[in-house]
Amino acid sequence: MKQKTRKQLKWTGIIFVSLVILVLIVGAIFLNQATYQAMDEAQYLGDDKTVIKVDSGYLIEPDEVKANFVFYQGGLVETESYLPFVKALSEQGIRVFLPEFPLNLAILNTDQFQTLYDEYPSDLPWWIGGHSLGGASAAIFLSEDPQNIAGLLLLGAYPSDSSDLSEANVSVISMHAENDEIMNKEAYERTQSLLPEDTHFVEIEGGNHSQFGHYGFQTGDGVSTISREQQQAEVIATLVNALSN
Template sequence: MKKKWKYSLLLIPIIIIIIIGYTSDYYREMPEAKIMLRSNDKVEYTGSPWIEYTAKNKIVTKGLIIYPGGKVAPEAYAPLAEKVAESGFKVVIVPMPMNLAVLSPNKAEKVIGKYPQIKQWYIAGHSLGGVMASQFAYKNQDKINGLILLAAYPQKSNNLSSSVVKVLSMYGTKDGFVGKDKIDESRKLLPKSTKLIPIKGGNHSQNGWYGFQKGDNAATITRDEQQNIIDKAIVEFIGEN
């Protein structure tokens, strides 16, 4: 018995080292994203406990919650959040434990609870973040008005095909992880009214500002171009619904 305890105690430091190594290996935000972590003449910025942008000088009744992609710093989505907020919304990026939304898929619940003045909530997610955003939307259809998928799709257990939740799905045609085949296959899990936007020349990495993700394909449009397409589509989608 003492030997078992001895071996268990020896394993603890090894486990700690593995966890530290894993959590430090993630995609950090680019300088272009860091400079967006501030207020300006159009939006009010708050950095804790979430990354928030709220339109100034407007009555804000619609909010967007963003779940980051797997192992991507939440700050990498700051430029997109700031731009969307400018159009008259509150946008909240939710940091995740170990940068993995799968470890805390219900974090949006606290955001919604904090802001009762927001009458309509939308949730977006990139890649793994989109999978978890889909799960939250599926389980909270009375709280979520719309779901926005960036190179993502729901799990089979979260079938939204008969849901009243509006869905916008976007993916880059050069995406090295979530291509047209996966998007087409997942459409049966989404409402028939789903708005699908293929971003010609866009890839996976340019859904945020965190550099190039290993395993992705090279984009044939710039990050700015891809982000502008995403921003415009999200603003229109929220505005229409």
Template sequence: MTSLTARPRRPRPWLRATGVLLLLALAFTLGLLWPTLHRPALKLGQDAAYPDARATTRWSEQDGGVIDIRPVGTPATRLLVLYPGGLVRPQAYEWLGTALAPWGVQTVIVRFPLDLAVTGIGRADSVIRHYAQGRPVYLAGHSLGGAMAAQYLSSHPGTVQGLILMGAYPAGNVTLSGQKTLRVLDLMGEHDTVADPADVKDGLTRLPAGTRLVTVRGSVHAFFGRYGPQNGDGVPTVTRATAETQIVQNIRDFITRR
């Protein structure tokens, strides 16, 4: 009697091909998502210098993580809470807090999960409670951070003295036009093609009537933060230092105005 040994079944060719395609699709998806999921290290002080400015900077895990920038030799009489742009590390705005410190401004830059302000629109609540200490509070935001700052204020009227938008505008379903006591400074880069000037101007219809729109001459979207060039942005016609001087002067005058 002859015994028969069963042959191992070979994978069918279409199954192997499908497996390879799935692996390739997974690798491609991970490649696309990696810059978002893997955020660069948060390092303070590497790109925050500003002429004649003196400030102390520290990282705090308080309220989900913030960069706290305080004046040196000058009392901190005002608080600025800042929402970074989408996928921009918070230290990219450390320069601005350093520049404003000599005028008595304490700047608290909020860190968001995945560096997206949409993941924590209401973070200003706990930050203001912890840091305001009875002082006037201003809320600022760049790009997506500005849109989310406006959205926060749409449901929290009277929370702050002023809003500062940098290359940003309220979303189409958000309006602050009824908040007549809210002061707003709207900074627009002359050659910004990320936050298109036409969209920024259209956003004025959803802001209080007294909103001040200022064009930062020669500037682009990426000049509001120190994070390098940005895809889809325009071409600047001034140096970054020249643009930063305009930004600082306008924000300083807006915050310190009595």
């Protein structure tokens, strides 16, 4: 009887482990299929000599640096989708870090900023920012550890209810697109009270959620009436102006 019980337990354990492995495999396949892939022009930038692949992701360092910026990707969007944006930003004298995250979800490692801050010391200002879920993840880190951060850039994003930044001594830029149908507009309006009073709110006329990156059209988004390049140029101009002031 005891021998039979041991065999039953053994097979129960084998079946349980097999089911766990199966669930993980199916989950990984689902997440891979659900992830938005970078457009060709973004993928090609991975071979650009100015784009440096580092252990934590990508680093783009201009000849003359006037600030540092760590950018968190949108949820389930391939990291490389933001290479054109951050490369254009680096051409304005900003050293940009584009970290990679587990499963393309910045929420799984919100303190990636601290890792980069420690690995690449600089006395110049440090900003953090992100698109969509990446922006919310950046706000989470800022709310928990604001001491080394000079500013926050939110693109089609807003802080979670637990990320109260209203008293934070940082510059905040919150940019959304007029035709963004992905971002929850009610939550965007409601959480504005969680940001500092002097937050700079900007609406990009004609833009949409998808065009903050280079990953094609996101299902459910509104139609943009401006180019991807124009939308991202407005973001860069706004950020550079804030850094200059």
